[in-house]
Amino acid sequence: xxxxxTLEFRHVRKEYDGAPAPAITDLSFAVGAGEICVLxxxxxxxxxxxxxxxxxxxxxxxxxxxxxxxxxxxxxPADLRREIGYAIQQIGLFPHQTVxxxxxxxxxxxxxxxxxxxxxxxxxxxLIGLPAEMARRYPAQLSGGQRQxxxxxxxxxxxxxxxxxxxxxxxxxxxxxxxxxNEFLRLQARLRKTxxxxxxxxxxxxxxxxxxxxxxxxxxxxxxxxxxxxxxxxADRFVEDFVGADRALKRLALQRVxxxxxxxxxxxxxxxxxxxxRAKLAAADxxxxxxxxxxxxxxxxxxxxxxxxxxxxxxxRSSAEPVVELDDIxxxxxxxxxxxxxxxxxxxxxxxxxxxxxxxxxxSHALTTEPDDLPSPTELxxxxxxxx
Ligand SMILES: Nc1ncnc2c1ncn2[C@@H]1O[C@H](COP(=O)(O)OP(=O)(O)OP(=O)(O)O)[C@@H](O)[C@H]1O
Ligand SMILES: [Mg+2]
Numbered sequence: 001x002x003x004x005x006t007l008e009f010r011h012v013r014k015e016y017d018g019a020p021a022p023a024i025t026d027l028s029f030a031v032g033a034g035e036i037c038v039l040x041x042x043x044x045x046x047x048x049x050x051x052x053x054x055x056x057x058x059x060x061x062x063x064x065x066x067x068x069x070x071x072x073x074x075x076x077p078a079d080l081r082r083e084i085g086y087a088i089q090q091i092g093l094f095p096h097q098t099v100x101x102x103x104x105x106x107x108x109x110x111x112x113x114x115x116x117x118x119x120x121x122x123x124x125x126x127l128i129g130l131p132a133e134m135a136r137r138y139p140a141q142l143s144g145g146q147r148q149x150x151x152x153x154x155x156x157x158x159x160x161x162x163x164x165x166x167x168x169x170x171x172x173x174x175x176x177x178x179x180x181x182n183e184f185l186r187l188q189a190r191l192r193k194t195x196x197x198x199x200x201x202x203x204x205x206x207x208x209x210x211x212x213x214x215x216x217x218x219x220x221x222x223x224x225x226x227x228x229x230x231x232x233x234x235a236d237r238f239v240e241d242f243v244g245a246d247r248a249l250k251r252l253a254l255q256r257v258x259x260x261x262x263x264x265x266x267x268x269x270x271x272x273x274x275x276x277x278r279a280k281l282a283a284a285d286x287x288x289x290x291x292x293x294x295x296x297x298x299x300x301x302x303x304x305x306x307x308x309x310x311x312x313x314x315x316x317r318s319s320a321e322p323v324v325e326l327d328d329i330x331x332x333x334x335x336x337x338x339x340x341x342x343x344x345x346x347x348x349x350x351x352x353x354x355x356x357x358x359x360x361x362x363x364s365h366a367l368t369t370e371p372d373d374l375p376s377p378t379e380l381x382x383x384x385x386x387x388x
Contacts, residue, residue: 004033005068005161012063024219038209046219085155100135124153262356296353
């Protein structure tokens with residue numbers, strides 16, 4: 001089985017018996033292998049219905065859903081269960097089963113032998129960062145965040161190429177929610193599953209999604225686009241209101257790169273001991289290193305082979321472009337990142353030396369948090385430096 005599968009909805013319609021209008025009218029969208037697609041939209045817009053159609057907990061009235069190019073309608077539900085992991089917020093874990101019992105649910109359905117299930121449970125506990133002794137506990141003996149982690153482990157148990165997550169972090173307090181989001185993104189960077197993730201929260205959508213599908217009532221797709229595009233070019237008024245783009249874009253035009261929290265990059269030089277470079281990497285916010293010259297100016301992003309000897313070699317996986325400046329206006333910096341189709345770029349100060357890294361994620365964060373003190377627009381006239 002592949003690690004990740006494509007998923008495609010083709011003109012899917014779902015009418016519930018006796019309902020006055022279809023829950024989903026005519027929904028088409030495609031998710032690439034290894035991508036996180038976030039479904040957002042108001043309550044009743046059909047998000048949960050869409051998920052349940054994908055794993056055949058519900059049958060569509062018409063249209064088709066393809067998993068890796070094959071119609072799910074032609075598949076045995078038991079096979080689908082192995083290929084589609086499902087994690088949900090409330091119903092969650094079986095209260096009378098231990099953590100191990102819960103995580104082993106799908107493998108048991110698939111008749112794995114006991115030993116294999118046990119090995120898999122401990123492997124998954126390790127993966128989600130819970131100690132092995134938690135295997136014997138019951139859900140009631142876990143914190144909300146731990147329960148959520150177990151829910152994700154259970155969904156991953158049979159190593160499915162597609163993961164459906166219906167408001168998985170919805171009931172968690174904001175601090176733990178952020179931690180779980182970050183953990184999941186780190187996990188995803190390793191596992192590269194295809195994920196469909198439902199949330200009410202546009203901030204969460206922007207953070208988690210490679211692409212975001214915004215649904216309106218009746219499962220109508222208002223827009224399907226990467227987060228930055230939703231923010232920059234909302235398709236209609238509904239999307240604009242939903243993402244609050246108007247407000248956010250104004251804010252982008254009012255702030256400079258130096259006004260937001262930049263990521264810390266591991267900057268290394270040719271000839272530097274690899275061990276030292278790796279120590280810098282461990283302290284950085286990014287998992288790749290930036291090669292700089294003697295004046296600390298960015299040269300490019302290092303490839304893994306640059307680190308194979310004892311000393312760092314000048315082997316690049318990509319150039320440093322786009323390089324942005326501390327004094328650039330955020331809107332322009334975002335445009336630079338979008339044009340270069342990259343998630344981040346080095347930031348340099350007046351002398352051209354690296355001062356940090358600007359990422360789409362940091363920009364999204366800036367878009368969705370209220371800055372303490374915005375400069376007035378007049379301070380941003382080109383040629384003048386608002387920061388003094
Ligand atoms: N079993 C059902 N029978 C009849 N109608 C249903 C059923 N389940 C859902 N619906 C209706 O279908 C529509 C879509 O519901 P769905 O649960 O998919 O929305 P949702 O986007 O997940 O909402 P929420 O954000 O509140 O979870 C709603 O109008 C809902 O009332
Ligand atoms: Mg729902």
